[in-house]
Amino acid sequence: MAQDHNPSFAPSWFSTFEDHGSLGREQRRHAFERLWRAFMRARAFIAAVLLALQVFELLNHSGGPNWLVLVSALHLTAALAVMFWWPVDNPGKAGGLQWPLTIGVDLLVFALLQFFQQGGLNYTPLFALPVLLAAVLGSMTLALATAASVTLFLLGEAAASAALLSEVSASRFLQAGLTGTGFFIIALLANQLAVRLAREEVLAQSSQAAARAQAQVNELVIESLSEGVLVVDPHGVVRNANPAAKSMLMGEHYPHAAKLLLSARHGWEGLSHLVNESFALGQPMQSEVRIDIDEFTSHRFFARTRLTRTQGEGHAALCVLFLEDLREVxxxxxxxxxxxxxxxxxxxxxxxxxxxxxxxxxxxxxxxxxxxxxxxxxxxxxxxxxxxxxxxxxxxxxxxxVQPHQDGAYAAALPLDPTVRQITHEWNRQNQVQGILGVHLHAPQAHVGFDPEHLRRLLINLLDNALRHASGKPSSIRVITQPGGTDRVRLSVWSDGAPLEASVLRHLFEPFFSSESRSSGLGLYICRELCERYGAQIAYQRSRLDQREGNEFFVLLPGATAGNLPAQQSLAYPMGDSVPGLTRPGLSQADPPSLSTL
Missing domain, CATH: 1.10.287.130 (Signal transduction histidine kinase, dimerisation/phosphotransfer (DHp) domain)
Incomplete structure (x- = not known):
């Protein structure tokens, strides 16, 4: 039952991951068991009919010897015992005991009934059962051997029941020969059909497994696409939609069991018109559409349609609608x-x-x-x-x-508090802002994996930014260091400036963006690039200190115990333009009043 190497059966790209040998053996075993149970039930039924027939002939005194009833009873008992209690061997195994207990017993019983029959009964057609059993479930050798055994018995019976060289013996020999030839043909055809069906079943199940795996991969790919995919029928009903499409059309909290109808949804008229036009013209279309998510939110999308092929009469084509958010583009x-x-x-x-x-x-x-x-x-x-x-x-x-180097440079484990104290002292003296800057250092044992020059540039950029927006009152700018967890240290620069506008917050860390005409707009962008290089994280929040509201830029620096740390280490935390959801680490009772988020 080896698989054909037919070029028409091209292997799928999953075939390298499948064990066709073990898969085929398992499938053949299940198929063999099903056919085996079917043949055993047929044997038991025929044995029961034969026993009933022998009992009937015994009661009417019209049959053969009385011991044929005992033979039929033993035949039925053996058939039931094999059907219920005998384990099934491997398919095609000719040396097992199951074949003598099935084919051999049937041949013996049918031969005895045929030889000792009386009256007009003919048991020759019953020999087709063991021949089919050997041909379908056994090997070709076993099938031919069974057919040969039946033919030899028929020829021997013909020789024993008629006078030699008489006209009756010639016809009996001819009939036995034709019957034996028929059994040989049945054995050959049944065995070839069984092999072919088994091979086709293995191929069908293998193709089904590959198709199932392909469908799972397709579903996973579509579910993971950032592009929205909708499947729409000619009536405008959305048959299927991936999460990206649902999120685009109905927001993040879309109803999972919602029935989507393009024409019935307010704000989806552009999509409905595009799909209807595609069905009317019978060709793909593309257009830019605007969708109103709610009364306050509307998005622009680039929509493309593709029509599936019509599968016969009565099966209308489907429209696959692709949505791409123009904001991402x-x-x-x-x-x-x-x-x-x-x-x-x-x-x-x-x-x-x-x-x-x-x-x-x-x-x-x-x-x-x-x-x-x-x-x-x-x-x-x-x-x-x-x-x-x-x-x-x-x-x-x-x-x-500040772009990462490729030479694998290393940054020393830098003591944070002494470095911050030195940088703030130099900045204070250079800008002559005595009394404006307050420095609170609460991480005396903390070391960070940061280049000293890059840390100085980071802190000076934040201080310059704070100075531009601070009120100039005493302690209107604060620099605070404190532990930020088991493996991080928190460095923050606070100023009592006015709240930032929403339009400024959206582009806070982007290059060449500034709310001032005389600024290059690169200071905060450089700070973010430096932080990303060393696996640190920078964010902004509006906070309160000493009963005063202000703007706070804080940096979560990766801690270092000793030795050197790679300056190009992978990021320990997800990066982004801002991290508004970060939890503020608390201070001990000995620390000054902490910054509380508004």
Whole structure:
């Protein structure tokens, strides 16, 4: 029962994962057991009929010897015993005891009934049962041997029941030969049909398993698609929809058992019209549609339709509708534009730096020579704007510098509190903001895997941002360090500035975005890039400190115990533009008042 190597049965791409040998053996075993039970029930039924017939002939004194009743009873007993208690051997196994107990017993019983018959009864057709049993469930050798045994018995019976060389003996021999030939043909055909059916059953079950696996993979792929997929019939009823499509059309909390009808849903008129037009024209369509999720929310989608093939009369084609959120498309385009803009800006910044240095030096020499107040104001204006341009150039170049290196560089385990104290002292002295900045260090034993220069750039960017928005009152800017869990340290910069607008919050960490006209919009973006490089996490929240509301930028830094840490380690936490759901770690009783989230 080996599988055919027919090119028409091309293996599926699941075939490399399937064990066809074990699968075929298991399927053949089940098929053999079913046929075996069917033949055993047929044997028991025939044995019961033969016993009833012998009892009837015994009562009417019209049959053969009385001991034939005992033979029929033993035959029925053996048939029932094999059917209920004898285990089934492997298919095609010719050496098992099941074949003598079935085929052998049947041949013996039928031969005795046929030889000792009296009257007009002929038991020859009963020999077809053991021949079929051997041909269907056994091997070809067993089938031919059974047919040969029946033929030899028939020929021997013909020789024993008529005078030799008489006209009756010739006809009996001819009849026995034709009957034996028929049994040989039955054995050959039944065995070939059984082998073919078994092979087809194995192929069908294997194809069914591959189709089932293919359907599961297709379902998994469709369920995981970010693109919405809807299957719509000609009446506008949605037969199926993946989670992305349901989320696009009905929001995150869509009813799972909802019956979707495009024409009955308010705000879905564009989709309904597109599907109806596809069915009317019989060709795929595409269009940009607007869908109203609710009275306050509406989204734009790019919709494409494809029609399935019609499967005979009465089976209308289905329309497969693909939805793509244009917001995601625009976000990808915006990301690509920002990447191109960053590369171009870095190149321009390199070209600007040299002329800017020359302007700065020339202005310094000019400032030494002029003495008039008006000229002094002009040189100071040149100096201030040159410094502004220099900061913008530095910010643009810093964006390129913070990209992860590929050389496997390592960052030392840096003590956090001493480093923060030194950076804030230098920033305080440089900006001359005595009394405005308050430093609260509560992680004396904490070490972080961060490059000192990058940590300084991160903290100074946050302090510069806080200074631009702080009120300038005493302690209007706070720097706080504290443990943030078993493996993290929390560094926060708080200022008492006004709340940020919603439009600003959406683009807070994006490059080249700023609420001020004189800012490059790269400070917070550089901070996020630095944090992502070292597996840290930066976020913003509105918080309260000393009964004053303010803006807080906090960084969760990965802790380090000793030695060196890879500067390019994988992120321990999911990254994003903002993490509004992070839980604030609490402070001990000895700590100053903690920042409570509004």
């Amino acid at each position: 625009e976000a990808r385009v915006r990301t690509e534009k920002l990447a191109s803009m960053g590369r171009m800006s870095a190149a321009v910044a390199h070209e600007i730096r040299n002329p800017l240095s020359a302007i700065t030096q020339a202005n310094a020499l000019l400032d030494e020579e002029v003495v008039e107040p008006g000229q002094k104001r002009l040189t100071r204006m040149i100096e201030q704007n040159a410094q502004r341009l220099s900061r913008i150039v530095d910010d643009i170049l810093n964006v390129a510098r």
